Amino acid sequence: MPDKASSGGQRENNKKAQVFQSMLLDALHAMRSMEEAESMAPAPDARTKSSDRILDRIVGFTGSALKLGARATDTSLKVGRVLVNSQDQLRAMLAAGQSLKDIREVAGLTLSEMSDALNLKDKSLLEAIENGTATLSFELILRFAALVARNDPIPFIMRTTRNYNPEVWQILNDWGIGRIPLQFEREREFINIFRRHDNARSLSDEGFKKVLEFTRNSFEMSMHFVEQQEMEVAELKAGLQSRDNADDSEPSSGK
Structure with missing residues (x-):
């Protein structure tokens, strides 16, 4: 019975991982398309440069804002422990909220402007997030990444997810978030x-x-065909390696 329950839980986690993976990849494709569209846009004139478009202002501050915001939330994906204690998670949410506030302020945006850019109904949710009293859904984390971390979204997404939704972070981490860039390019x-x-x-x-x-x-x-081919090559290499090891372990015969 425990084995069945364990395998059932693993299947459920795999299903969740596939859903989160699809959401993440869809968001990355959208971000890449936005970058391509921006690269084709004509150079702005003086009047456009002085405009107050929210996205332009956010993108212009992406690098410095992320460096500033990372100070409180930077965590190694390999050695960081999962947040399971509520007090630990509360402290992480407070630090992450301050980090997001830093990003917004460096970009020169008000709460209302940032809320509009994230397509939120009003600024109260963002205000609560910055104060560490509200959490971020994975979908909203992807929206944040599209605005402030398009050049390198995965570290931002994983840091923020770890602070606000440790369960999702663990599922993605166990699944292998490191595969995402390669899968995205393919x-x-x-x-x-x-x-x-x-x-x-x-x-x-x-x-x-x-x-x-x-x-x-x-x-x-x-x-x-290719899977069979790679399997045969791997078996052949393993056989050769095993034979070489056996030859090395045999004592040399003296005369």
Whole structure:
């Protein structure tokens, strides 16, 4: 019975990890698209430079704000312990709230402006977060990252998640957050294959479904072939290594 309960809990954690992973990857794709759109924008003139657009002001202060904000929340993903004690979590939330307040103030934003940028109904929630009396959902953490940490979002997301939602942090940490950058780049390559073929947009729904089915079958067949190939190579290397170790352990015969 304990084994069944343990395996059931593991399956549940894996399911949660997949949900959080999908949310995180979707947010990263959106951030990358925002960066690409900004890079294509024309250089601002003097009037635009003096404008009061919230996003421009936040992005302009991203580097310095994150350095300032990291002072209270910087935690190693490898050695940091999970926050399970309520007093520990309260202290972490107070420090993290002050960190977020520092980021907002360095960006020169009022509570109302930051709340608008985060698409919050009013400033009361943000005020409570900064005071350490309210927590952040994972979805809201991703919104914060899109505003203030687009250049390097994963450390910010993991620090903030660890302080506000240790359970989610543990699930992502156990799953392997270090895989996210590689997986993100691989997904971008898949997306770009589709985007490079403009004529795919003119296909009928039925035609696109056929292309999608061919692509899925081809991908699954390729995956099976390459996995088998890599498994055989790994077994061959292990066999050679074992034989070399056996040869090294044999005493040399003297004359």
